[in-house]
Amino acid sequence: MKFELYSQVALTTNIPKYGLREGDVVTLVEFLEGDDNLPNAYVCEVFNAVGDTIAVCTVKEEQLHALSKNEILHIRTLEAA
Template identity: 50%
Template sequence: MMTFELFTRVALREDFSRYKLCRGDVATIVEYHPVANGEDGYSLEVFNAVGETIAVLVVSESQIEPLMNNEVLHIRVLDQAV
């Protein structure tokens, strides 16, 4: 069963140094990948501050979390990522 709906914005739960992404970075779900005997996954698209795609990656459901109404978005320079 799909926990997150398509085109929902979510936060990363961990760093993805290959893509220069950090825990807490925001991504948009663009595809759902159900797994019969394991953890479902999602394809995510990550945008820079002006809306250009900077990464597309596949993650397991446990690697993302919903955005909360008590959180605020933050800008950082991509080159300074982990």
């Protein structure tokens, strides 16, 4: 599924290197088109609750989930990576 740039999506997997967990919301800032050997991917910017950037990472398209109106956002404390 191709996502619109600058949209918010949720992670479907943990990304321990950045202390991110499944369900965390990220903003898509760049699309990386894959080929036969590499899947499509996105560069994601991750913000804390007050809008500071806390991580920029690349994730496979399959590791992202479109947000829907029947989901609710949640806060948690970011643990050190």
